[in-house]
Amino acid sequence: MTNMFVVTDEAVAALEASVRSIAASDPISAMEHQSDHERRVREALSAITLPGADEDPLSSGAVAEIDVHGPEATVVLDPAAASGDLRTAAAAAAESVDGIEAVDVVDADAD
Numbered sequence: 001m002t003n004m005f006v007v008t009d010e011a012v013a014a015l016e017a018s019v020r021s022i023a024a025s026d027p028i029s030a031m032e033h034q035s036d037h038e039r040r041v042r043e044a045l046s047a048i049t050l051p052g053a054d055e056d057p058l059s060s061g062a063v064a065e066i067d068v069h070g071p072e073a074t075v076v077l078d079p080a081a082a083s084g085d086l087r088t089a090a091a092a093a094a095e096s097v098d099g100i101e102a103v104d105v106v107d108a109d110a111d
Contacts, residue, residue, distance in 0.1 A: 037073070037099055037100065038066060038068040040097045040098075041066055041068055041073050041075075041093075041094050041097050041100065042058065042066055044093040044094060044097050045057055045058055045063055045066070045075065045090060045094065046058045046059070047093065048086075048089045048090065048093055050083075050085055050086060050089065051085075057077075057081075057086060057089075057090065061078055062077055062078050062081035062082065062086060063075060063076070063077060063078075063090065064076045064078045064108040065108070068100070071099060071100055071101035071102065072100070072101065072102045072103075072104075073094045073102070073103045073104075074103075074104045074106060075090045075091070075103065075106070076107070076108050077090065077105060077107055077108065078107075078108055079107040079108060082107055087105045090105050091103050091105050
């Protein structure tokens with residue numbers, strides 16, 4: 001016997017609203033969860049070793065910023081240090097973190 005479940009758009013919307021409500025009612029837990037994601041993305045990026053590089057991208061300053069919001073991460077690279085290999089490795093490293101579903105790798109704005 002097979003059990004089948006049908007998930008409607010309304011059910012998904014209700015679940016999302018429930019999660020937002022919990023996050024709003026317990027901002028400390030939401031911030032801790034966010035902080036944990038950012039820490040794990042940072043650890044994944046620091047494990048990158050590129051050929052010819054003496055340091056990982058965080059230590060070298062090639063990664064200028066990491067911004068994590070829920071399941072989305074943005075890795076901001078120093079344009080002077082960003083290579084195609086680093087972009088690919090940074091995206092793969094961040095995506096490898098449980099809970100991260102989307103990653104953008106962008107260059108820092110030149111002010």
